[in-house]
Amino acid sequence: MYPLRRNRRLRTTEAMRSLVRETIISPNDFIVPLFIVEGKGIKDEISSMPNYYRFSLDLLATEVKQLWSMGLKSVLLFVKVPDNLKDNKGTEALNADGLMQRAIKTVKDVCPEMVVMTDVAMDPYSNYGHDGVVANGLIANDETNKILSKMALSHAQAGADIVAPSDMMDGRILEMRTILEENKFHNTGIMSYSAKYASAFYGPFRDALDSAPVDLQDVPKDKKTYQMDSANREEAIKETLMDIEEGADIVMVKPGLCYLDIVRDIREAVDVPIAVYQVSGEYAMLKAAAEKGWLNHDEVMMEQILSIKRAGATMIASYFAKDVVKLIS
Numbered sequence: 001m002y003p004l005r006r007n008r009r010l011r012t013t014e015a016m017r018s019l020v021r022e023t024i025i026s027p028n029d030f031i032v033p034l035f036i037v038e039g040k041g042i043k044d045e046i047s048s049m050p051n052y053y054r055f056s057l058d059l060l061a062t063e064v065k066q067l068w069s070m071g072l073k074s075v076l077l078f079v080k081v082p083d084n085l086k087d088n089k090g091t092e093a094l095n096a097d098g099l100m101q102r103a104i105k106t107v108k109d110v111c112p113e114m115v116v117m118t119d120v121a122m123d124p125y126s127n128y129g130h131d132g133v134v135a136n137g138l139i140a141n142d143e144t145n146k147i148l149s150k151m152a153l154s155h156a157q158a159g160a161d162i163v164a165p166s167d168m169m170d171g172r173i174l175e176m177r178t179i180l181e182e183n184k185f186h187n188t189g190i191m192s193y194s195a196k197y198a199s200a201f202y203g204p205f206r207d208a209l210d211s212a213p214v215d216l217q218d219v220p221k222d223k224k225t226y227q228m229d230s231a232n233r234e235e236a237i238k239e240t241l242m243d244i245e246e247g248a249d250i251v252m253v254k255p256g257l258c259y260l261d262i263v264r265d266i267r268e269a270v271d272v273p274i275a276v277y278q279v280s281g282e283y284a285m286l287k288a289a290a291e292k293g294w295l296n297h298d299e300v301m302m303e304q305i306l307s308i309k310r311a312g313a314t315m316i317a318s319y320f321a322k323d324v325v326k327l328i329s
Helices: 007-011 014-020 057-069 099-110 141-158 172-182 200-209 234-246 257-269 280-291 297-311 321-328
Strands: 030-036 043-046 049-055 074-079 115-120 133-135 138-140 162-165 189-196 250-254 274-278 315-318
Touching: 007 014, 030 057, 030 099, 030 321, 043 200, 049 057, 049 200, 049 280, 057 099, 074 099, 074 200, 099 115, 099 141, 115 141, 133 141, 138 141, 141 162, 141 172, 162 172, 172 189, 172 234, 189 234, 189 257, 200 280, 234 250, 234 257, 250 257, 257 274, 257 297, 274 297, 280 297, 297 315, 297 321, 315 321
Parallel strands: 030 049, 030 074, 030 315, 074 115, 115 162, 162 189, 189 250, 250 274, 274 315
Antiparallel strands: 043 049, 133 138
16 A cells, blocks of 8 residues: 655745745845954954954945845944953943944945844953953943943944844843933833853854963953853743843854854744854864765855754854845745
8 A cells, every 4th residue: 555645746846945944044044244444445354263254444334335236225333443442341342333333334325225133242342352341250240231231322322223232241231221221212122142162162252253261360251250161051041031031132153154043933922033153163163064065065154044944043153144135035
């Protein structure tokens, strides 16, 4: 007797497979991370992230216009701060004419409809490379929150649509939401890095911004006292629910591929949009393997992106965004 149902009938051709495909990727799925530097005419390739660049503001404008023309509608801005402007209080982060604030205005000037998200964190501004104020060998949570909330307000004043705190301090979402409301930025969203793990996949990113923790006495050697333990699962739900209660509009899981179980857990627990950050190490590994001829770059890239969305991501912050859109177009 032959089976009445043959599942392979719906796999016979690409047209058939497309017809029944459950997960579809489009330009609307992506947030494009962008690295910004001071200067003019600078498009500086990041050595550990092939084909990815730091842009000066003039070339940022060109890049943003290209992204929009490709259908990419959201950017996440990061700045590389000169060493002479770094301190333990993130003072430069609050400069109304700082690089981040000018970058926000640059994007909005050339493409007003682009959704501008901004990194709210102290590590690019810290002389210690940490996401908070270093005090007595520890990271001072509450003092850091005061600085981060002022940073978020500064970004909103410059024109950011969404502020994205990536620090993992306790209570910072409530403090940010409060200061934004008090200053009538009711429509400025918060995308919280709610489940950000202390991952070894961040190395190329720290190269891009020169933001790795410094090796000094009385300075924590890593970020494990505030970023999450990679062994923990239920804690991610707790962190995410707390952020939503405090006013987060979007929650994030970071990194991506090693944490797809967390993405699915959170998708089943909450009813807000979920962002997943496919981080620099994930990007660099594929680029290196493809360069060696060990993997097919485009096929693996698409499989990774599909897996992230299939797990439950509403949006994906990815250095592959342009590559994917060119491929699917």
